Amino acid sequence: MMSHHGVSPEFQGIMDEITSIGLDWHSETLVENSKRNKPFIAKSIKDIASPQQKKAESAIIISAGPSLYKNNILARIKDSGYEGSIVAIDGSYVRCLKAGLIPDYVLTLDPHPTRIVRWFGDPDFESNLKGDDYFSRQDLDIAFRNNSNEENRRNIELVNRHGKDQKLVICSSAPMNVVERTEAVGFDAYWWAPLVDNPGSPGSLTRAMVNETKLPAMNTGGTVGTAAWVFALTALKIPRIAVVGMDLGYYKADTGYQLTQTYGPLKDKVGEDNLKDVFPEFTYPDTDEVFYTDPTYYWYRCNILDLLAASKSTLYNCTGGGTLFGDGVVCVGIDEFCAGF
Amino acid sequence: MSELMKGNFEVKRKLDVPDVSDDSADFKNEFKKKALESIGGSMVFVEREMLFWESTESADGE
Secondary structure, eight states: OOOOOSOOHHHHHHHHHHHHHHHHHHHHHHHHHHHHHGGGOOOBGGGSOOOOTHHHHEEEEEOOOTHHHHTTHHHHHHHHTOOSEEEEEHHHHHHHHHTTOOOSEEEEOOOOTTTGGGGGOOTTHHHHHTTOOHHHHOOSOGGGTTOOHHHHHHHHHHHHHHOTTOEEEEETTOOHHHHHHHHHHTOEEEEEEEEOSOTTSTTOHHHHHHHHHOOOEEEOTTBHHHHHHHIIIIISOOSEEEEESOOOSEETTTOOGGGSTTHHHHHHHHOGGGHHHHSOEEEOTTTOOEEEOOHHHHHHHHHHHHHHHHHTOOEEEOSSSSSOOSTTEEEOOHHHHHTTO | OHHHHSOSSOOSSOOOOOOOOOHHHHHHHHHHHHHHHHOOSBOOOOOSSOOEEOOHHHHTTO
16 A cells, blocks of 8 residues: 555556556566676675674765755765764665775665666667767766766775675666676675565565565665665664665756656657646645655655555664654754764 | 458558557657666566565475
């Protein structure tokens, strides 16, 4: 059952499409990649040593939404001297390194064949860039927007310098170029399978991947940031977990509807005057700042709220904005969390 | 139906027949294309309750 926020039936219908889109798009790739990655799988997330002392008490998941920069989150974590565990996602890893914040773990899951490797510095930058404007549109790390060869080269050097022995929490469905790139750097890789459906169901993709790889399976909530939270909760068993950079929406003041990826088809569907119905707004409780979401981000939001309810745990949202609040979520400032409020 | 009604002769001039797919299908296709382009760091997600699962067969080393 999805957690909803009084959205229109029109919006709900559109959002329901996302699940089938994901299945159509990924189902074959997930199992194929898991089979192909078997020769590289030496350790699983069950082999990760349990964190000790302060690292076992709390964790911060670093997602890569625009609030990370707007709210100067990385510098604030570093300046606080925070001693808990830090879990970066692939999209925030380079940014963490640039901020002098070395994560304890880096998590990657997306099977996309050409995009994800870019987060680790892409050795085939020019060929993978052809015909794809994903990075020039994305708002996660604006340094990536320029598609600069020079920026990519600097990232390669940065990851080469810091990645050796860095714990990488890597999904069995990762694309080959991410596997090869991270292995070449010398990451300390711990593998897992994505828990995408009920393993007891006939034709379960999860069961197929687990049977192939013999790995434990972790739910992803459909996105890498949620997967990082599930990792900290279930594999590391850390009781107090915060997220930052998990906006799951757009700043209304900065981002017009036309800058979102689904603006064109949604406008054609409902008309310019009714766009508000398909971009529902949220007011962040601590700041009264207004955000809006689109079907994809809203789907991610519903997923993490449902998993949070299922886990019966509390999530501390230190993003400082966005749409992630509701049952099980406590919004708190990052400085307060780092100080161990 | 068009197969049944086409007759048993060939016409000399070919007609351009417009695609008459409904608006809803067009929207879904366009939305799907845009959503696929936009979702990064993403994954299939159907299971909404189970967070972690380990096969007993895997644990037994089968």
